[in-house]
Amino acid sequence: MSGRYSLLIRNGTVIDGTRAPRFAADLAVRGGRIAAIGRLAGARADAEIDATGRIVAPGFIDAHTHDDRLLLSAPDMAPKASQGVTTVIAGNCGISLAPLPAGVKPVPPMDLLDGTGAWFRFPTFAAYVEELRAKPAATNAALLVGHSTLRVQAIDDLGRPASGAEIARMRALADEALAAGAIGVSTGLWYEPASAATTEEVVEVCRPLARRNGLYCTHMRDEGDRVLESLEETFRIGRELGVPVVVSHHKVMGRANHGRSRQTLALIEARMRAQRIGLDCYPYCASSTILTASRVEVATKVLVTWSIPHPELAGLELAEIEKRLGLPTEAAIAKLLPAGAIYFSMDEADVQRILAFEQTMVGSDGLPHDAAPHPRLWGTFPRVLGHYARRLSLFPLETAVYKMTGLAAQIFGLAGRGVLKEGNAADITIFDAGTVDEAASFAQPIQPARGIDAVVVNGEVVWRDGKATGARPGQVLARS
Numbered sequence: 001m002s003g004r005y006s007l008l009i010r011n012g013t014v015i016d017g018t019r020a021p022r023f024a025a026d027l028a029v030r031g032g033r034i035a036a037i038g039r040l041a042g043a044r045a046d047a048e049i050d051a052t053g054r055i056v057a058p059g060f061i062d063a064h065t066h067d068d069r070l071l072l073s074a075p076d077m078a079p080k081a082s083q084g085v086t087t088v089i090a091g092n093c094g095i096s097l098a099p100l101p102a103g104v105k106p107v108p109p110m111d112l113l114d115g116t117g118a119w120f121r122f123p124t125f126a127a128y129v130e131e132l133r134a135k136p137a138a139t140n141a142a143l144l145v146g147h148s149t150l151r152v153q154a155i156d157d158l159g160r161p162a163s164g165a166e167i168a169r170m171r172a173l174a175d176e177a178l179a180a181g182a183i184g185v186s187t188g189l190w191y192e193p194a195s196a197a198t199t200e201e202v203v204e205v206c207r208p209l210a211r212r213n214g215l216y217c218t219h220m221r222d223e224g225d226r227v228l229e230s231l232e233e234t235f236r237i238g239r240e241l242g243v244p245v246v247v248s249h250h251k252v253m254g255r256a257n258h259g260r261s262r263q264t265l266a267l268i269e270a271r272m273r274a275q276r277i278g279l280d281c282y283p284y285c286a287s288s289t290i291l292t293a294s295r296v297e298v299a300t301k302v303l304v305t306w307s308i309p310h311p312e313l314a315g316l317e318l319a320e321i322e323k324r325l326g327l328p329t330e331a332a333i334a335k336l337l338p339a340g341a342i343y344f345s346m347d348e349a350d351v352q353r354i355l356a357f358e359q360t361m362v363g364s365d366g367l368p369h370d371a372a373p374h375p376r377l378w379g380t381f382p383r384v385l386g387h388y389a390r391r392l393s394l395f396p397l398e399t400a401v402y403k404m405t406g407l408a409a410q411i412f413g414l415a416g417r418g419v420l421k422e423g424n425a426a427d428i429t430i431f432d433a434g435t436v437d438e439a440a441s442f443a444q445p446i447q448p449a450r451g452i453d454a455v456v457v458n459g460e461v462v463w464r465d466g467k468a469t470g471a472r473p474g475q476v477l478a479r480s
């Protein structure tokens, strides 16, 4: 209790990120770290926050993002900081902003990161990390290097598996990224630039992971009819490499597969006994990615989120666009491309079963550059806290917080984060358990959440009373 603190959060109710029951305490910060938790009545600090009636929790870790470019182009990170997120895992689904030298043409779905391609200008992963360190964002970031980003520069014809020489080239690029600070490799085997890659190609490209202490994250080859085979492929890759795997945005898509999360979760649970497996999920029964006919086919409703040739149609239902253009589905899609969409193709019971699964983390999968984005971009974390924990009692609030904090820090190896305890980094979110909820909706997707009072990153307040403070203390995090 001695000495002056930089920040003192008084009279809060602490949920520490371990799933332990909440308790009343003050929390003091010094030098970017948590200096004390307890009764600190006599303590003095440069700044104080009164957290009476509020929850004081570890800052949330967004387990699945596409924020590679947002970290640089909108460093206040408003869509994330406004939700209480203090760390984002970027570079998912096989698409990372780096490394890709300027002049190499990005192909869909890389355009989810940047439609113009101008932001793809980092010849090495080290150059990207260097720029992030020189111009920090409000939140921390842990970075993955994307297999598809490597593939577009190593292979002339993306429609075939890589040759031995091409694999060696990609392996060297992956190794450079890991040496420069990436915590792992991501793949997007469902997407066109990578769907021709064999399991062997993925394993050989990812070889440096074991030596570099990295992990493997994947948007699997199939999340519909062949979801069980895709899970087995993921686990095999993890076993052959001897590294942890993360199944990204776990879901089961298409009406024929509704209910199959019973099988997928049983399989994940069984394989978890023999190898390290993580999974994340966003709390919605609609997905969002680039516009493609195959996804439209299995969806009950489709909303267009952006279109390069027809920006004025963003936000409309595809059925409405077909009517306006007087075109059948296939032709309407062709007119809109390149474009993005939201697909309603999941079952709410599956979403709840996956979200409630003990080992499931929370990842927004938000697409920050979409004109009419999926509401998960601004609403994921408050929705889990408000809609699923408070309103539906899917799990206790302590469990909800654990999924967003302690569990994610453990899976991604973010030492000294995710749990409120002395000595840990002061990444903290203060929220009102009675009102916290998403304000974003499919109709009005760009809305800061309700009930998030203050967000602290490395000891600095980055979000307060509905606004970014302008502080940018974010760090590039390593895996330990």
Ligand code: ZN
Residues within 6 Å of the ligand: 092, 093, 188, 219, 248, 249
């Ligand atoms: Zn994905």
Ligand code: CU
Residues within 6 Å of the ligand: 064, 065, 066, 092, 093, 219, 248, 249, 365
């Ligand atoms: Cu994704």
